[in-house]
Amino acid sequence: MGGADIERLIALLARLPGLGPRSARRAALALLRQPQARMLPLAQAMEQAARSVRTCSTCGNLDTRDPCAICTDPGRDRGVVCVVETVGDLWALERAGVHRGVYQVLGGTLSALAGTGPDDLNLAPLLARLEAGGVREVILALGATVEGAATTHWLQDRLVGFDVPVSRVGQGLPMGGALDVLDDGTLAAALTARKIHS
Amino acid sequence: MGGADIERLIALLARLPGLGPRSARRAALALLRQPQARMLPLAQAMEQAARSVRTCSTCGNLDTRDPCAICTDPGRDRGVVCVVETVGDLWALERAGVHRGVYQVLGGTLSALAGTGPDDLNLAPLLARLEAGGVREVILALGATVEGAATTHWLQDRLVGFDVPVSRVGQGLPMGGALDVLDDGTLAAALTARKIHS
Numbered sequence: 359m360g361g362a363d364i365e366r367l368i369a370l371l372a373r374l375p376g377l378g379p380r381s382a383r384r385a386a387l388a389l390l391r392q393p394q395a396r397m398l399p400l401a402q403a404m405e406q407a408a409r410s411v412r413t414c415s416t417c418g419n420l421d422t423r424d425p426c427a428i429c430t431d432p433g434r435d436r437g438v439v440c441v442v443e444t445v446g447d448l449w450a451l452e453r454a455g456v457h458r459g460v461y462q463v464l465g466g467t468l469s470a471l472a473g474t475g476p477d478d479l480n481l482a483p484l485l486a487r488l489e490a491g492g493v494r495e496v497i498l499a500l501g502a503t504v505e506g507a508a509t510t511h512w513l514q515d516r517l518v519g520f521d522v523p524v525s526r527v528g529q530g531l532p533m534g535g536a537l538d539v540l541d542d543g544t545l546a547a548a549l550t551a552r553k554i555h556s
Numbered sequence: 557m558g559g560a561d562i563e564r565l566i567a568l569l570a571r572l573p574g575l576g577p578r579s580a581r582r583a584a585l586a587l588l589r590q591p592q593a594r595m596l597p598l599a600q601a602m603e604q605a606a607r608s609v610r611t612c613s614t615c616g617n618l619d620t621r622d623p624c625a626i627c628t629d630p631g632r633d634r635g636v637v638c639v640v641e642t643v644g645d646l647w648a649l650e651r652a653g654v655h656r657g658v659y660q661v662l663g664g665t666l667s668a669l670a671g672t673g674p675d676d677l678n679l680a681p682l683l684a685r686l687e688a689g690g691v692r693e694v695i696l697a698l699g700a701t702v703e704g705a706a707t708t709h710w711l712q713d714r715l716v717g718f719d720v721p722v723s724r725v726g727q728g729l730p731m732g733g734a735l736d737v738l739d740d741g742t743l744a745a746a747l748t749a750r751k752i753h754s
């Protein structure tokens with residue numbers, strides 16, 4: 359139905375989160391109708407991003423520079439580190455505009471099911487920052503899932519030796535909810551109502 | 557939040573039908589996490605399709621060759637032409653596997669609101685085929701919308717001089733429904749229960 363090139367385009371689009379086979383076909387058609395105005399610009403934006411975007415070695419954010427724009431922003435408080443699961447969670451907090459410190463992106467949670475252990479989490483840069491001194495608070499902003507809660511508890515234990523207050527966002531997170539699907543108000547409330555752990 | 561390259565990627569993805577700003581961010585993140593395995597292959601599939609895909613000058617289908625695979629398939633009955641609004645409708649009928657003839661893609665419907673008149677419809681190739689002879693039936697398979705119905709009536713009048721039976725799919729199309737969101741069974745029923753007009 360239109361040749362292997364179209365089939366391949368639809369199959370790859372259908373693998374994007376949020377696009378099923380039907381919406382992938384609709385998206386492919388919309389692109390095919392405007393190859394110059396729509397399809398090529400998107401293809402070039404993808405290639406440009408694939409070339410330029412890297413993981414920040416300090417915090418785990420994605421940016422075209424390393425360290426990222428947040429880590430190098432002189433207006434941000436490097437003494438307050440907010441720990442999140444994913445870059446999507448970091449983006450959600452940035453959109454909400456409620457955190458003026460910096461971040462640590464773990465890249466996941468502890469999960470027996472997924473086979474994710476402590477060594478799989480991007481924690482070393484945070485430990486290095488804590489050892490270097492200057493960090494006055496660590497905010498744990500993991501999702502209110504079983505794995506998020508387990509990871510929060512494990513981090514609270516892991517960080518107790520650094521003599522730095524460890525808070526966690528508590529109020530406002532609906533049970534079972536991931537961070538990056540919450541509205542800005544809920545995120546702001548959760549961050550404001552954080553509890554100091556140690 | 558990740559640089560202009562990421563913002564641009566998200567903005568272009570958000571313009572795809574079926575993807576809003578939130579799902580565009582999720583799609584961008586999924587691609588950014590696997591630039592080599594996911595983003596570059598999709599970008600290359602888009603460039604390849606933009607280069608290779610053209611509109612069939614016989615029927616209006618999209619394919620890498622002109623005439624398209626359907627128009628050149630010796631197993632298809634060139635005597636039965638099914639008229640549809642869009643390539644998406646053609647694809648829907650092909651997936652349902654209920655039409656063994658060929659197609660004419662109008663590229664739209666008559667619409668005062670959209671300013672689409674008879675000259676904007678891709679009808680000339682069908683008229684040429686009718687004049688050349690060999691067409692035994694024209695099936696009108698336009699959507700059951702106000703514009704689809706108006707276009708169906710206009711086509712019935714327009715084609716009356718060719719002395720070829722003009723049928724239209726009638727039963728099975730829910731009112732107000734576009735063709736390409738229907739399940740295969742409904743499409744098959746609508747095509748089977750078509751009515752001969754002249």
Ligand SMILES: [Zn+2]
Nearest residue numbers: 414417426429
């Ligand atoms: Zn960073």
Ligand SMILES: [Zn+2]
Nearest residue numbers: 612615624627
């Ligand atoms: Zn064709």
